[in-house]
Amino acid sequence: MTHSIVEDWLAALEARHLSALRVPEVARALRALSSAYVERRKTVVARGGALDSAGKRAAFALFYAPLHFLVTTHVVRALGADAPPPASVLDIGCGTGAGGAAWALAAGGVPVTGLDRHPWAVEEARCTYRHFGLRGHARQGDAARLPPLRPGGAVIAAYALNEMPDAVRRGLEDRLIDASRRGTRVLILEPIARGLTPWWEATAERVKAAGGRADEWRFTAALPPLVRVLDTAAGLDHRELTAKSLYCPGMGG
Numbered sequence: 001m002t003h004s005i006v007e008d009w010l011a012a013l014e015a016r017h018l019s020a021l022r023v024p025e026v027a028r029a030l031r032a033l034s035s036a037y038v039e040r041r042k043t044v045v046a047r048g049g050a051l052d053s054a055g056k057r058a059a060f061a062l063f064y065a066p067l068h069f070l071v072t073t074h075v076v077r078a079l080g081a082d083a084p085p086p087a088s089v090l091d092i093g094c095g096t097g098a099g100g101a102a103w104a105l106a107a108g109g110v111p112v113t114g115l116d117r118h119p120w121a122v123e124e125a126r127c128t129y130r131h132f133g134l135r136g137h138a139r140q141g142d143a144a145r146l147p148p149l150r151p152g153g154a155v156i157a158a159y160a161l162n163e164m165p166d167a168v169r170r171g172l173e174d175r176l177i178d179a180s181r182r183g184t185r186v187l188i189l190e191p192i193a194r195g196l197t198p199w200w201e202a203t204a205e206r207v208k209a210a211g212g213r214a215d216e217w218r219f220t221a222a223l224p225p226l227v228r229v230l231d232t233a234a235g236l237d238h239r240e241l242t243a244k245s246l247y248c249p250g251m252g253g
């Protein structure tokens, strides 16, 4: 089921992002994007450089977003974070909306709000929510200034904390842990690579002290055809999907 809804979503994304670009151009941009993420994260990504060309934006939308959707769906289900459904999902650093949409859909279609500092991401997240028929809205904003986090709701920050300056990330951790103690479910996802998240172990200890858990995930998923083509063309290998997560079930929620 997940596979076919991802395929339909990708078909819509292809129609939009491949109208002016060819697959080899997107694959080239994907190579540049993945090396920006892996090697030069602090300088390039923190300045918004990861999304600074049409090719990289297309690569993000057509490749990483579907992968993040698959991973989030898998993790949310494995953690039982989809049931009972949260009242709503807030997606911090929503990008194209993949993570929040995945959780909202896994929970049966609850409302979702996306927040991102990048205007392109906000527009893409709106398209994503519309595509999935979710009651959703997305707005431009910074993770340092969050809306109220309500008991019974859920918050996801997928692949976003590692882009934030330490002070912003730390402030966000405080808000999320405090909210989880008052009944908000909190899920943080990051790539498994340790170099990108030197703060992970310390944050995991704080989450566990607040009643949460830390996990690493490895699973195989049937990748949609275009994702497979881009994966091979860019010299990557996502036959096995991996991620690590921190999850607070929201005590009392």
Ligand SMILES: C[S@@+](CC[C@H](N)C(=O)[O-])C[C@H]1O[C@@H](n2cnc3c(N)ncnc32)[C@H](O)[C@@H]1O
Binding pocket: 064, 065, 068, 092, 093, 094, 095, 096, 097, 098, 099, 115, 116, 117, 118, 121, 141, 142, 143, 144, 157, 158, 159, 160, 163, 164, 168
């Ligand atoms: C790698 S993308 C992940 C997007 C999405 N969560 C996903 O799983 O596909 C990270 C996103 O975080 C956003 N971001 C980074 N720092 C932020 C901040 N301080 N406030 C809001 N958004 C931020 C970036 O603009 C980018 O869209």
